[in-house]
Amino acid sequence: MLELRHLRSLLAVADLGKLSSAAERVHLTQSALSHQIRVLEARYGLTLFQRTPRGLTFTPAGERLLALARTVLVQVNDAERDLVRLKGDTGGELRIALECHTCFDWLMPVMDEFRRRWPEVEIDLVAGFHSDPLALIAEGRADMVIGSAPPSKRAWHIAPLFRFEILAVLANEHRLRGKRRLSAEDFRDETLITYPVPETRIDLIREVLSPAGIKPERRTAELTIAILQLVASRRGIAALPNWGVKNYVDHDYVVARPIGTKGLWSELHAIVPKALKDKPYVDDFVEITRAVCVRQLDGIALL
Amino acid sequence: MLELRHLRSLLAVADLGKLSSAAERVHLTQSALSHQIRVLEARYGLTLFQRTPRGLTFTPAGERLLALARTVLVQVNDAERDLVRLKGDTGGELRIALECHTCFDWLMPVMDEFRRRWPEVEIDLVAGFHSDPLALIAEGRADMVIGSAPPSKRAWHIAPLFRFEILAVLANEHRLRGKRRLSAEDFRDETLITYPVPETRIDLIREVLSPAGIKPERRTAELTIAILQLVASRRGIAALPNWGVKNYVDHDYVVARPIGTKGLWSELHAIVPKALKDKPYVDDFVEITRAVCVRQLDGIALL
DNA sequence: AGATAATCATGAATGCAATTCATATCAGAG
DNA sequence: CTCTGATATGAATTGCATTCATGATTATCT
Incomplete structure (x- = not known):
């Protein structure tokens, strides 16, 4: 029986082109993914991928399932976000301080998508650049710093973004x-x-x-x-x-x-105070960022 | 992690209102369903159902997931049908002979939905009523009889529809x-x-x-x-x-x-020759019939 | 009221199927 | 021809959904 797990795997394979990398992304071994696909193929009596020594490419049947995965998984995410909202504790603000100027290049599309998903969260940029942006959090003037190496890990929650x-x-x-x-x-x-x-x-x-x-x-x-x-x-x-x-x-x-x-x-991380760690929109911001950046920034590697 | 299995269960609960009946429909025990729901509720930290001694009713959160289930499961079915199509062996005809006049009342919407799903299958009604409709199949003048008690089981494949x-x-x-x-x-x-x-x-x-x-x-x-x-x-x-x-x-x-x-x-069954049993659209016809009838025919019980 | 008959809930035992581990296989590059 | 980087495969394992057996709750009937 088809399960979302299969669709998630399919999507990972589509994004990364290789079983081994895809496996990592869905927290499985390459072997598990291979088995999983074989079960799917057996179930439908169809080949879903062409195997090449440089990875997998989708057959038409594979593409059809992939299309399903794309539409369905978006809907699932939307629904789960609504559930979080239904639970309350969802309002808030997210004032972002940047450590490096170049982040502007990708931050705008990220913020756009974020606003679409979390209309009740006030997202803003902290104006100007500061010598010690983490201090801005301590002073209560910012909620998140996007910048390089995590300093102490004790006081902050650190979400890795990407390497470049x-x-x-x-x-x-x-x-x-x-x-x-x-x-x-x-x-x-x-x-x-x-x-x-x-x-x-x-x-x-x-x-x-x-x-x-x-x-x-x-x-x-x-x-x-x-x-x-x-x-x-x-x-x-x-x-x-x-x-x-x-x-x-x-x-x-x-x-x-x-x-x-x-x-x-260099590496970029999103750093938030421990208190914000459990706000659902923080994780989602990180996820959006990674998705947007991997799509439109050439030559980066997700962390 | 949310899986389609959960959505399928949710849909069954919505349709039948009670864990025990829903469990039967998804081939599980009542206990399994209860556990399944509890896991879901724990996962989201939300109550999905109000428990009453006459069954379950959905909370807003439950409704939201149910809405997801409805849209997603339709899409999954569509995709799987497309896969069958991709495999070929999908064309054909389905000439239906009726044993009882009243079947007309529900057959038209069923045929409409069937045509939408299987445009390449020619579905038709065999005109008139016959004293022995099964003979029509033997003579090659029909592919399916919708009627009462299965006669011998040896020569035909019988799919139960409903009781009334x-x-x-x-x-x-x-x-x-x-x-x-x-x-x-x-x-x-x-x-x-x-x-x-x-x-x-x-x-x-x-x-x-x-x-x-x-x-x-x-x-x-x-x-x-x-x-x-x-x-x-x-x-x-x-x-x-x-x-x-x-x-x-x-x-x-x-x-x-x-x-x-x-x-x-009285019971209604769909009777097809063994040769047609594996045509994918035959099963789907039965499924459509059951779904349409249970929705719009008051007082029937699915078999 | 008290008994009865429905429902859902729960905890421990079970079993199956997904996953891992270890290894084989394959194709292309150097 | 070997080395690298990919997938495939079979057997062992394990995790987790499911079952079993029972309890708890509440409406309904007598």
């Missing part, structure tokens, strides 16, 4: 453009163009340059596009998320290079 | 109207108004009157409404299904009385 690579961005004619990847040394005589935040908040400086004892000139700009203009007109180098510059690189406006031998990676 | 009571129908001013129930003896000096079919096909005669050696006058009419007119104008007594006369009784056009001490009950 920070790339060095160069002008097309830059002297370093020939290099496959940049090292700390390469930054020595360059001007670094950043958002106007303290050095400790800039991963490149904190993780790479400071340890190497390198302290390049700095110049700041508020907007990503302004930073890119400065880079393109050869005023210096920037370090930006891969998904933030992809479009500009694709259009040959600038070039991007990994930093260090393994690349410079 | 046959009531004696009297004019409002009839001399027998004072009696709570009618016995065979009561028919002795009456005229029996029936459809124009052989005596052996009339349950009242076969089961009640013949055994008692009573042979009343007969008069026939083709249409139910014509029979009722004859009854109302005191030309005789008729014996008709409870659901067929309910409306007329409710409007005081005629009165209806049970026959014999236990009432006279």
Whole structure:
């Protein structure tokens, strides 16, 4: 008998293309998923997937079930959200403080979807950037911080969002453009163009340059596009998320290079006070964020 | 985690109002259903039903889940039907022969729904009434007979539909109207108004009157409404299904009385040749019939 | 009232089916 | 030809839904 569990698995396979990754997402082993699919196929006497050594692709029958999964699972989620609402304790506010400027790029669609799902929750951005955004929570001026590494875990509830690579961005004619990847040394005589935040908040400086004892000139700009203009007109180098510059690189406006031998990676988390942890809309915000970002941000990896 | 099994149970409870009957329909024990519901309620921290000693009624939360069940399960059925279609072997014809005239009353909506679901199957009624409808199947002139008791079980596949009571129908001013129930003896000096079919096909005669050696006058009419007119104008007594006369009784056009001490009950089955048994649309036809009839025919009991 | 007949609830035992574990198999890349 | 990364498979295991046996509750009948 068909169960939602099957549909959830199907959706995971569709999203990730491979049994092993899909299995992880639904908290099963690859073997379990394989068995599950085999049972389904036997039940209907149909092949649902074409097996290839690089993953699974859906047959028409598989597609039909997948379509069912998509519509049904959305309805199930909607219903469960309504139940939470019926239970009360659902109103509230969610004032979000950002640790990094680039988050703006994806936050708007997330907030739109959130407002649709939780009309009775007041969601807002805390204006401006602060040296210690976590303090904003402590002071009661924010409810959630979206930012990097979790600090103590004791006082806060931390929901992992995703990982992304920070790339060095160069002008097309830059002297370093020939290099496959940049090292700390390469930054020595360059001007670094950043958002106007303290050095400790800039991963490149904190993780790479400071340890190497390198302290390049700095110049700041508020907007990503302004930073890119400065880079393109050869005023210096920037370090930006891969998904933030992809479009500009694709259009040959600038070039991007990994930093260090393994690349410079950064993680984003949603941090809320323990008291908010059980508010149902907090989990949902995280879920929406992950879904939206994985869909429209190229080159990120969910945590 | 919510599963379709839960939604199926919910739907059964909604339809039948009682755990024990609902349990039967989903092939579980009453206990299992009770546990299942308790798990659901615990999961959402909500009460889904108000318990009364005469059954369960839905709370708003329960209603919400029930609404989900209704939409989702329809979609699941549609999808599964599409899968069957994708597998092929789905075209065909379904020529139905009726054993009793009253079946017309519910057959049309059933056929409408069937055509919607199986557009590629040609469904038709075999015209006219025949003394031995099963012979029509043998002769290849029909694919399904809807009628009473299964004859041999060897040669045919039999799907039970429902049970209903046959009531004696009297004019409002009839001399027998004072009696709570009618016995065979009561028919002795009456005229029996029936459809124009052989005596052996009339349950009242076969089961009640013949055994008692009573042979009343007969008069026939083709249409139910014509029979009722004859009854109302005191030309005789008729014996008709409870659901067929309910409306007329409710409007005081005629009165209806049970026959014999236990009432006279009849069963309807769908009979198909073994060869057709595995055609997917045959099962679906039966399912549609049962669903439509239980919804719009008052006083029947599914078999 | 008291007994009766319905209903649902509950806890422990059970059993089955989904899952895991360990391993095989397969295809393509280097 | 091996190594890597994927799925498949069979047997063992386990988790959890289900059953069994009984209790609790409440309306109905006498």
